[in-house]
Amino acid sequence: MFEVVYMKADFEPWWMFDGWEEDILSRRTFAEELEAKEYLKGVLGKLREKYGNENVKKECFFAFWSEDEKTYCEACSDDLQVFHGVILLCDGKPFA
DSSP states (O other): OEEEEEEEESSOGGGOOTTGGGGEEEEEEESSHHHHHHHHHHHHHHHHHHOSEEEEETTTEEEEEOTTOEEEETTTTEEEEOEEEEEEEETTEEOO
């Protein structure tokens, strides 16, 4: 089973910190790899149009952000960058 996960957090998606799944905004499941990659291509295209910055790790983790989208962290008394992350998974694990 393949999944395309979209998350929004104050860290890049490849960190997959404990509890990262709480930051998921949407996830789509596919039986076939080709279907998942076609859907992923569309999601990435929309995010590329909207955000000026992008970073990719292992061809399965994608992070997008704009410099003006921040969130305040009370614990660290600072503004943190907000990242829009996309992850391609296969059977629950990153799929490169």
